Amino acid sequence: EAGVAQSPRYKIIEKRQSVAFWCNPISGHATLYWYQQILGQGPKLLIQFQNNGVVDDSQLPKDRFSAERLKGVDSTLKIQPAKLEDSAVYLCASSLGANEKLFFGSGTQLSVL
């Protein structure tokens, strides 16, 4: 079966610019997650969707980050404007349900200069 697809693989931007990431989860997976992984740290949950509704976005910096999951399938995560500290790998994951194992995409490595 196809895995979780993410694009782009790499992105380099200057601070104050905007950037968007795209994720297509495994077909049939109702739950979709966006994680931020800073070098040397574990993944930190930014937002969790159940179908197209938000379950948890308590750690999403809402003044600059936004995410949507239209039609309960693919999702986009946007940062506007970017800051230096946003440099990280952004991981998308999906699961059949909220308490099932996660399947991760390869991630988008963002560098903010």
Add this chain to the structure above:
Amino acid sequence: AQSVAQPEDQVNVAEGNPLTVKCTYSVSGNPYLFWYVQYPNRGLQFLLKYITGDNLVKGSYGFEAEFNKSQTSFHLKKPSALVSDSALYFCAVRDYTNAGKSTFGDGTTLTVKP
């Protein structure tokens, strides 16, 4: 708030020796516990999970983990390490009463030397 601690940034073992990667957790409800592995230049992959039942769970590639409720630990183990086991290992906890929110530890780098 739930949390995970992986007290060792790095674990070094010789090939053929047993290995242990430590994990302790804190969660208000009953935990679901997971181990994931990240090989160089590859995405995170599921290894094993504990939901309920036997405290010793078996997973992929010969790994197993022991759930200890009194010590709030979920250590990853393997009886005989392989060089190919060298990778970054993450422990994660989910509180099923908290919409399945996952919290990850900061990871432990396992290096197996020939």
